[in-house]
Amino acid sequence: MxxxxxxxxxxxxxxxxxxxxxxxxxxxxxxxxxxxxxxxxxxxxxxxxxxxxxxxxxxxxxxxYERESSYHMMGKLQLFQWLKQKGIEAELERYITSCKQRADIAFDWKHKRYAIEFQCSSISTEIFNKRTQGYVGNGITPIWILGGNQLKRIGVNLFSFNHFQYLFLRKEEDIGWNMPVYCPDTRSFIFLQHLIPVSSKKVVASISTSQRSQTNLAVLFTPSPVAGVPLSKMSHELQKVKTSFFIQPNLAQKLFLNELYTKKLNLLLLPPELGLPVPSAPFIETPTLVWQTYLYLDILRYMREGEIISEQNVYNAILLRKHRKQITLRTIPLCSGGDFYAAIKEYLALLVNISTLEKLSGNRFKMMRPFYLPKSVEQQVWAEKQFYDKFEKIIMNQFL
Incomplete structure (x- = not known):
């Protein structure tokens, strides 16, 4: 304090x-x-x-309820000094009686009230939601900033996320998913953009940094756009995810592999249309590869050319898997618009754009090009290369 x-x-x-x-x-x-x-x-x-x-x-x-570390106190002090240097009247550790919460920093800007929460230790979703709703309910916009000590980078564009990091995700119309991070040790902001989950714990994202002295307040709300992560990076990580299923699979992965086995399918020989990134994928905690494969097993695998399904058929299949606890959804508190239905719609739209399905009236879809099922690793490698070479631009255009 x-x-x-x-x-x-x-x-x-x-x-x-x-x-x-x-x-x-x-x-x-x-x-x-x-x-x-x-x-x-x-x-x-x-x-x-x-x-x-x-x-x-x-x-x-x-x-x-949480013991402040030196890292946390130094960070909020630096953020406070940064705002003051920008000519903004800010108050350090203001206790807001209307919501009975102490903001790390409170300030007014462009006739709006804001509260910065600089979080350097893990808290529960319940506490995060309570504090967020407390501010919003009193006309205050919360700005949650993740402490740099909580950003777990495991590759150039690869990060390890758990439920805590996902709490900080925001979504902007122009730049998609993004997250602000601050590191008091380097006195710099770190911005993650174009976040796409490749497994339940791994996320690929573009990363940019900015020294505190060179960062404007407006960038904290909408970071300067940067290029997304290449599709080749995502497909590479997808292959690593598939391999990891065979090393130390958890219970959900074992059940998934067992279902593939009983249906005489091989995880390493699945069609390239499975595991495709979609913008709203963070709303589904279950890996994209898994929920899209379940949709393939339940509906798409059996469709012949010219056969028709409805959007509701697809939703029902996903909901049934959710009811069986084979698919888990995720709530993202700072994103008021969007849910797992959006991810399903985006996947169907992508299948339309790559000419696998044709969109009909009444939210119906006709199978135009049945999924190709490789019979060997060589065929799978060939099919995937042909697929990505042909449709990479279409897949990545979703995120523009």
Whole structure:
């Protein structure tokens, strides 16, 4: 905590002090109170951690559900200083009584109210939603920024995500999925864009960085567009995902492999139309390869040229798999528009664009080119190359 009250009610922010001796004199003469609970707090002026106020061990403050790290305090202090340098009237650790929440930073900009939440440790979806809804319900727009220490990069354009990282996803009409990250160690913003899941835990994304001093506030809302990740990168990661199913499969993967086996199919010899990226894929936690394969097993595999299905047939098949707990959906709190239905629609539209299906009236589809099922690894490699060479532009145009 970087802000407290003196006994006379005056607010004291450590962001305003650089002189340790001055603060040391304060500490000897004054007592400080928490702005939220009113209990006494201790001013700590150590040499290893950033100067801060700390509750006593027996304190029971409603805002002390997470212990602040030096990394977190340094980050929000730097973000506060950045806003001040931009000429924006910001307040550090403002307690908003209307929603009973303490924002890391609160500020007004262009006649709107904002609250920055700089999150450097994992919290539950319930807490994230509660704080988000608390702000929104009081006319405040929350800006959630992920701490750089929580960004797990495992390749050039490859990241490891769990439920926590997915909470920070936002979707803009012009640039698609994006996520703001800040690292106080390097004093830089990191922006992820064009995020596409390739498995339940791996995400490919474009990444760009910007030094804090060179970053404008507007970029925090809408990052400057960058090129998406090439389809070749996604297809490469898809092959690695397939291989991983045979190494240490979890229960869901074992059940998936077993169903393929009982239907005399091989995971490594599936049609290239399965596992295709679609913009709304993050709304489905189950890997794209798996839910599209289930749709193939339930409906598309049996369709002959000229046969017709309805959009509702496809939805029902997905919902049945969901009911059996073979498909899991994901809620993304910061994205008010879109759901798993959008991902299904996008996949059907993609199959139309690559001439596998033809769109008819009444949300019906006619099979134009039945799926080709390779019989050997050589055939699969050949089929996939032919497929991607022919349809790469169409597949990637979804994300423009």
């Amino acid at each position: 970087l802000v407290a009250y003196r006994k006379d009610g005056e607010k004291i922010s450590l962001a305003d002090y650089r002189n340790r001796d001055e603060l040391d004199q304060f500490r000897k003469k004054e007592e400080f109170q928490c702005p939220v609970c009113g209990e006494l707090v201790i001013l700590k002026l150590g040499s290893k951690r950033i100067w801060h106020f700390s509750h006593r061990k027996e304190a029971n403050c409603p805002e002390s």
